[in-house]
Amino acid sequence: MVTVGRKPARRRMQVTRGYRVFQAVNAVVLTVVVIVTLYPFVNVVARSFSQESYIRAGQVNLVPRGFNLATYKLVMADDMFWANYRNTVFYTVVATAVAITLTTCYAYVLSKKHLRGRSALVGIAVFTMFFSGGLIPNYILITSLGLKNSVWAIALPNAISVFNLLVMKAFFESMPVELEEAAAVDGLDTYRILWRIVLPLSKAMIATMVLFYAVAFWNSWFSAFLYMDQSDLFPVTVYLRNLIAGATGAGSVGAADADLQTAANIQAVTIVLTVVPILLVYPFVQRYFVSGVMLGAVKG
């Protein structure tokens, strides 16, 4: 906070001509960054409301041409789209619940500096950041366990993200020990201390972690793509992937590759409908993400 207060003073004292030029250039560069970042969104929205003929003619950029809602009605009338959307919600909820439980438990254990064997427990987790079994053994494992076509194929293999684990561990370590010591003196055991003292004080941290996991599971597609055979089990990301894989006509992999040329318009509508929930919550949750990453960076 001290530095934040001092910096503007430094700025004001030293506005040379060269620096003013630089600031102008900087403003231009950052404006370009903003435009480049936002343009694909604007473009896809414009295409989603346009008539196919205008898109094919290459005339849709910033604003819709031949405005219509017909394609929205068409996509929204597709039962499979909504079934897949429900799957996404269901998988996200289950997987996030599992992940937050396991991560919280382990992070709490790892945060106890007096615990014997603690560094080994940390090492077990950290090593997996740099070395993993790889795709094929994982695939064989999930298949052998009979988890195919179930939510557990998505939830269990990704239940602990080591990065999130370290962020949470750092958070628990930063909590004052006196509270827990007092609770222990009052006769609470470890479970009750965690449940009644630590977790209520960690609501913001847990909310951040829930968001981290939920966004990751919401966006994930490959586990479902790999382990789900029936289209009514797909999440909406796989629905969209099958749509675009069909559209490129070069359908590289997978079972559901239709050879049809999916209308660009339908693609655009599906993209918009998939991305809208993220865009709606983004402004409200973004700062939690930033603070979570910062904590991880400082302490991890």
Add this chain to the structure above:
Amino acid sequence: MSVPGTLDPPRSTPEVVRPAPAPAPPVRARRPTWRRALRRDWQLYSLALAPLLFFAVFRYLPMIGNVIAFRKFSPGGNPLGEYWVGLRYVEMFLNDPTFWNVFTNTLVLGVLTLVVCFPLPIVLALLFNELSSRRLKRFVQSVSYLPHFLSVVIIAAMVMQLLSVDGTVNQVVRAFGGEPVSFLQQPEWFRTIYVSSEAWQTVGWGTILYLAALTTIDSDLYEAARIDGAGRWRQTWHVTLPGIRPTMVTLLILNIGTFMAVGFEKILLLYNPLTYPTGDVISTYLFRMGVLSNSFSYAAAIGLFEAVIGLTLVLTANLIARRAVGTSLW
């Protein structure tokens, strides 16, 4: 992970905090024996059981599962293979020209991604930092973080929309009198497409850690530099960049660690047989070999090779960083 010590709390706090726990009995000083530790902390250990089971089954068991790289595996049979075949599959991929092609592609894409996507967040963070309007700064930052939250499927879909024959990029091409290009069908464009979409998605988010590091630089250093006659540019060069160096090194090591696993999911979405010559990488190749063609042992051998190289790269980078600049991951 990084900037150790630079983010110390205000100087006064430790003195305030320290006296309080001092009279506590020296529990921490003595290492208890295992038996005593278990008796006292069994509840803590019990909380670790489910997570440890997770690590054992879903992280370490697959590592052991890699033995099928050296064993004959038949789908539906023993998950750890039927009998030993030695280095047969290793020899097989070493003699496979396709393997060397995807190996080269992996290196090229990895290096290009590193060269483009590692420095850009640093530059962008410095530019953000020079914005004087707080509100504008927050707006630009918020916008630049946005792509990070999108599914890779959506990124791929947007790339396809923009690059299709009727898409915006081809309209620009046409406006300059060129012929429309079907970018996604041409191997010579694949690397550009991959790296630029990667930059689009990651650069904004990548600034966060640098911005955090920037706020920790002591402003007295700027003062001193200014008194010594350093201009803006020299201040950036001699104060700002050294100030964020630990963050840079840490992120560089981490980037090198994921170097071999170049954006597998995005490539799987964006490539097609026409762009295999430049787009096919080790992970996509072993995916096709293993999951689609059922050559599990062959694919596992390639995967193991990739993982070992990845681990070696991290360890080497970490070692070099520790020797050269005194910053490392552990």
